[in-house]
Structure formats: structure tokens, C-alpha cells
Amino acid sequence: MNQGRINAVIWRHLYNFRHSLDRLADSFYWPAVDILLWGLTSIYIQKSGANVSQIVLMILSGLVLWMVVWRSQYEITINLLEELWSSNLVNLFSTPLKVSEWIAAVVILGLIKMLMTISFATALVWLLYKIDVLFALGWLLLPFMVLLLMFGWSVGFIVAGLIVRFGMRIQTLAWTGIYLLAPFSAIYYPVSSLPAWAQTIARLTPTSYVFEGMRSVIFTGTMDQAGLIKSVGLTIVFFVGAIGFFLLMFNQSRKTGLARLE
Numbered sequence: 193m194n195q196g197r198i199n200a201v202i203w204r205h206l207y208n209f210r211h212s213l214d215r216l217a218d219s220f221y222w223p224a225v226d227i228l229l230w231g232l233t234s235i236y237i238q239k240s241g242a243n244v245s246q247i248v249l250m251i252l253s254g255l256v257l258w259m260v261v262w263r264s265q266y267e268i269t270i271n272l273l274e275e276l277w278s279s280n281l282v283n284l285f286s287t288p289l290k291v292s293e294w295i296a297a298v299v300i301l302g303l304i305k306m307l308m309t310i311s312f313a314t315a316l317v318w319l320l321y322k323i324d325v326l327f328a329l330g331w332l333l334l335p336f337m338v339l340l341l342m343f344g345w346s347v348g349f350i351v352a353g354l355i356v357r358f359g360m361r362i363q364t365l366a367w368t369g370i371y372l373l374a375p376f377s378a379i380y381y382p383v384s385s386l387p388a389w390a391q392t393i394a395r396l397t398p399t400s401y402v403f404e405g406m407r408s409v410i411f412t413g414t415m416d417q418a419g420l421i422k423s424v425g426l427t428i429v430f431f432v433g434a435i436g437f438f439l440l441m442f443n444q445s446r447k448t449g450l451a452r453l454e
Contacts, residue, residue, distance in 0.1 A: 258379050
């Protein structure tokens with residue numbers, strides 16, 4: 193892979209990010225609104241006498257970690273749609289740029305923007321509620337974030353593969369796709385509270401083990417190692433499968449002509 197071509201894709205989208213109010217709002221405005229609303233709601237629940245310890249920390253930590261999943265998935269799909277909206281996809285791949293280089297570029301770009309959003313979110317949580325999410329989760333925050341980041345990329349490449357194959361008529365999946373899995377990820381509640389059929393799906397969803405682990409760390413200070421190992425295995429399977437699916441869809445679409453997508 194050529195580093196220069198990868199850098200070119202990254203800078204192309206970073207420049208657009210800097211000058212786009214839509215992208216800036218996605219990175220900072222909506223996370224701030226979520227933190228404000230959920231934070232005030234959890235404080236109200238706590239003050240109302242609900243017998244749930246650490247509820248503010250639990251909800252806000254879940255919210256910040258879910259942003260990792262959402263942001264990483266969103267960047268993959270939106271960067272592809274940016275090329276389609278500007279009728280630039282054919283131009284892009286008529287250059288020596290390889291698909292693998294584009295994948296590397298959007299993954300790096302997603303990592304950069306995710307770190308920006310998470311840094312902003314954790315700082316805002318501290319300023320508004322004096323809650324330190326980083327300190328609460330300790331060293332486990334790193335594997336949690338890596339697993340959530342990879343899973344978000346996985347969903348992003350699956351959705352991107354569908355868009356490349358079927359066109360912009362299904363572009364709404366770029367915003368809604370990841371939320372289909374949110375109920376099974378058990379972000380704010382334990383997996384045991386789900387119906388039996390939903391628990392089966394949750395056990396196959398790697399994010400559920402991360403959020404269960406997050407609550408375990410907050411409430412007991414311990415982590416279920418077996419759950420973390422299961423999450424690692426499932427995440428790797430999802431990630432490899434998603435990359436393979438995207439490459440398959442892209443190659444099929446290229447045979448029928450990328451120009452039809454624009």
C-alpha cells in the first residue's frame with residue numbers, strides 16, 4: 193500500500209470536516225446534547241430515591257462508550273457517501289488508489305475523529321457532572337475502546353458494502369444500521385433484563401460483553417475475564433467477515449459499473 197495515497201484520502205476528508213457544519217455537529221453538538229440530557233435524567237432518577245448506586249456514572253459511561261461504536265461505524269459509511277454525493281467515487285478509483293488503501297485511510301480517519309469526539313465527551317462529562325469516566329474504568333478502558341472501535345468498523349464496512357452494491361437508495365442505513373444492534377448491546381441495562389430470544393442475540397453481539405463488563409467494574413470493581421475473551425473472539429470474527437463482505441460487494445459492483453451508483 194502507498195502511504196501517500198492513504199494520506200491523500202485522509203486529508204481530503206479532514207479538510208471537508210473542518211469546513212462542514214454537518215460534520216462538526218455530528219462530532220460535537222449531538223454528543224453534547226446526549227450528555228446533557230442523559231446526565232440530567234440520571235441525576236433526577238438518583239435524587240428521586242431510586243435504589244441504584246452509581247447510576248449517573250453508569251449511564252454516562254455507557255453513553256461515552258457507545259459513542260465509540262457509533263462514531264467508528266459512522267465514519268466508514270459517511271466517508272463513502274461523501275464520495276457518492278459529490279459524484280467522486282469513479283474519479284477516486286480511476287486513480288492508482290487501491291481498495292485496501294481506501295480502507296486503511298477511512299479506518300485511520302475514523303480513529304482520529306473518534307478520539308476527538310471521545311476526548312470532548314469525557315471532558316464535558318467532567319465539567320458538567322464532575323465524573324471521571326477514565327478514572328472509573330481504569331486500564332480496562334483501553335481494551336473496551338479497542339473492541340468497540342473494531343465492532344463499529346465492522347458494522348460500518350457491512351453497511352458500506354450494501355451501499356456499494358445497492359446504491360444510495362439504502363443510504364439511511366448509514367445512520368440507522370448501528371442502532372439495530374443497540375438494544376442487544378445492553379448499554380444501560382443488564383442482558384438478563386431482555387426477553388429470552390433477545391438474550392440469545394445479545395450473547396452473539398460482542399458489545400454486550402463490553403457494557404456488562406463496564407457495569408461490573410463500576411459496581412464491583414472486578415471484570416468478567418471470560419466475557420472479555422468472548423468479546424475479543426466475536427469482534428475478530430465480525431471484523432474479518434465485514435472486510436471480506438465489503439471487498440466482495442465492491443468487486444461485484446465494479447463489474448457492473450461504479451458509475452451507476454452516482
